[in-house]
Amino acid sequence: MEALEAILSRRSIRKYQDRAIPEEVVHQLLEAGMSAPTARNMKPWYFLVINERPILDAIAGFHPYAAMLPEAPLAILVCGDREAEPIDGFLSQNCSAATENILLAAHALGLGAVWLGIYPRQERIEAISQLIGLPELVLPITLIAVGYPAEEKKTRNRFDRSKVRYNHW
Secondary structure, three states: OOHHHHHHHOOEOOOEOOOOOOHHHHHHHHHHHOOOOOHHHOOOEEEEEEOOHHHHHHHHHHOOOOOOOOOOOEEEEEEEEOOOOOOHHHHHHHHHHHHHHHHHHHHHOOOEEEEEEOOOOHHHHHHHHHHHOOOOOEEEEEEEEEEOEOOOOOOOOOOOHHHOOOOOO
């Protein structure tokens, strides 16, 4: 799949087949995430692959938009390292770029995925940090549910000319 095709046809997928994702495919997703640009090329991130059913189910219990996790074979938690980048706003930008790369790679590999926000919701940050034992200086930013799609969504043209300005407002 070409890059532009992947960008324009990617959709949030929330229903998954009961099928494991091979480790080499997980590696490709993580490699895509780590290929994202970062401020000052600091790469201040960590990626936690979650594939244990009790953990996925527990997250669905406290995250209001994670109802798909009990079906998902895995999720990837994208975290920022506050020692490498002490400004949370830059951490969220860097980790968001990695998240988008993972979403696009998942789509290109025939997987379905959906972005679940963690940061800046304090209750979500605290709950997931406690659940998986994150160190204090590691900030959870996003969670990506991943699986083989059990639903098909049509591509939509999302271009909106009214959102574009040139040179001045």
